[in-house]
Amino acid sequence: MPEIKPFAALRYDASRVAGDLTGLLAPPYDVMEQSDKDALIATSTRNVVAIDLPHVPPKSQGPPETYEQSARLLREWLNDGTLIREPKPAFYLYLQDFEHGGKHYTRRMFIPRVRLHPFSDGAILAHEETFGGPKEDRLALMKATQCQLSPIFGLYTDPAGIVREAFAPAEKTPPHVVGRLEGVENKLWAVTDTGACARVAELLADRRIYIADGHHRYSTALIYRDWLRAESGGTLDDDHGANFVMFVLASMDDPGCLILPYHRAISYIDIHTVLDAWSPATEEASNGPADVIVCAGPTGAEVPLRFTDREKLATLEAQECPAWRKLDYAYLHRYLIDELLQEAIGSEPEVSYIKSADAAREAARNKSGVALLMNATPLSHLRDVSEAGGLMPQKSTYFYPKLATGLAINPLT
Numbered sequence: 001m002p003e004i005k006p007f008a009a010l011r012y013d014a015s016r017v018a019g020d021l022t023g024l025l026a027p028p029y030d031v032m033e034q035s036d037k038d039a040l041i042a043t044s045t046r047n048v049v050a051i052d053l054p055h056v057p058p059k060s061q062g063p064p065e066t067y068e069q070s071a072r073l074l075r076e077w078l079n080d081g082t083l084i085r086e087p088k089p090a091f092y093l094y095l096q097d098f099e100h101g102g103k104h105y106t107r108r109m110f111i112p113r114v115r116l117h118p119f120s121d122g123a124i125l126a127h128e129e130t131f132g133g134p135k136e137d138r139l140a141l142m143k144a145t146q147c148q149l150s151p152i153f154g155l156y157t158d159p160a161g162i163v164r165e166a167f168a169p170a171e172k173t174p175p176h177v178v179g180r181l182e183g184v185e186n187k188l189w190a191v192t193d194t195g196a197c198a199r200v201a202e203l204l205a206d207r208r209i210y211i212a213d214g215h216h217r218y219s220t221a222l223i224y225r226d227w228l229r230a231e232s233g234g235t236l237d238d239d240h241g242a243n244f245v246m247f248v249l250a251s252m253d254d255p256g257c258l259i260l261p262y263h264r265a266i267s268y269i270d271i272h273t274v275l276d277a278w279s280p281a282t283e284e285a286s287n288g289p290a291d292v293i294v295c296a297g298p299t300g301a302e303v304p305l306r307f308t309d310r311e312k313l314a315t316l317e318a319q320e321c322p323a324w325r326k327l328d329y330a331y332l333h334r335y336l337i338d339e340l341l342q343e344a345i346g347s348e349p350e351v352s353y354i355k356s357a358d359a360a361r362e363a364a365r366n367k368s369g370v371a372l373l374m375n376a377t378p379l380s381h382l383r384d385v386s387e388a389g390g391l392m393p394q395k396s397t398y399f400y401p402k403l404a405t406g407l408a409i410n411p412l413t
Contacts, residue, residue: 002123002207002209003205004114005113005114006113006191007244008411009085009090009092009111009408009411010408010411011083011084011086011177011407012082012084013081013084014176014177016082019177019178020177021179021186022179022181023047025047025181026052026053026181028402028405033057034056036049037049046082048149050070051077052070052150054141060137061140064140067141068144074147085411086190088190089197090190090191091111091200092111092191092408093109093167093171093189094186094188095109095171095175095188096186096403098183098184098185098400098401107256108164109250110167110200110249111247111407111408112246113244114154114209116243122208124209125211126218127386128391129394130215138216138220142221147410147412148245148410148412149409149410150217150403151214151217151247151405152214152218152245152246152247152248153211153213153248153403154210154211154248154249155212156210156249156250157207157251157253158251167196171189175187175188176189179407181404182401182402186404188407188408208387209249210382211386212397218245224242241410241411241413252383257379259376259379259382260376260398261375262329262374263355263356263357263371263372263373264352264354265297265352265360265364265371266352266364267349267367267368268350268369269369269370270296270370271303273344274294274341275294275305278305281309281312281335281340282305283308284306285305285306289375290304292307292332292374292375295361296364297369297371302373307331310326312335313335317334322388323388323390324391326381333393334393337351350369353395357371376398377397
């Protein structure tokens, strides 16, 4: 099972900014475009995005000089004191305060190092497929900087809240740093008490970790460790930094651990074509909950549908686990889109993945298509699919809010 350890992170020198990292933090690198990077750097040339996003888009490896520039910037910031190395290993208690749907939430997390395991070990579980290009980008950055700049988001089960209790004394003190990003207040404490750290590590020693976001980063860390082993003659010291990876860990049972739906838009298609194609597998949900709402882009008309033939996935994807076959997104893509709709129109539909329902409707309007408004995947479904070794269709989960990059950097040397 997972081995988690405190570590001495690289962090912004809080004394230089009066403990306020607003303007220095960034969203995860893989949700940004060049315009987002430019806007952050316009706020501060010392924003972490200058190092963490050397190549845009980060879906493939960029020119070598972009990663070399990130490494130079990192060295400069360490030399001039912008970044400092923590004097003691710590678990970093991390809270996010935010609003959603008219309610206030606090998501309580902490940042440790976690020993790397192949997914086949069952200690750390995935639910998404990964692709080569993004891993090549992250690997080039990791080799150049010898650091892990942005964390992986992981989940564990803790219905009794015992991990939260272990961190409660720290939470009663003022945070070491704060930083506002995209309307979310981020707070961080460095917890160096060895007893508290040992207690948390012991509590999680028999728990699995479920990756929520960051599958490419985790797979890249495995590749980097194996590459460094080969470079070092086939072995690494057991405690070498490359044997570990930085996580942000949250309890699945935390009320602030929100998972939102990821909507779809299909371009240049009429709503009646969609409804006719799906008629063997859906029915109109005139009362009760709907599994998907189909919205006509040009008119705004909405038709709620209920899925009626979920057992079909047992025939279409017999090799997939039962938990996978219960997913709304699996039914939507494998049966309704890839099977019925593609047969009806004679080609592969153009599908976009969109976080906001309003943005999905707008995309359908702009491209004379339909929006598909989905329900959120329950965390229990993510857990069940992960434990069964299944991989969800892409963009089946949207964890909100996104983690901030720049609160802690994990040195791998």
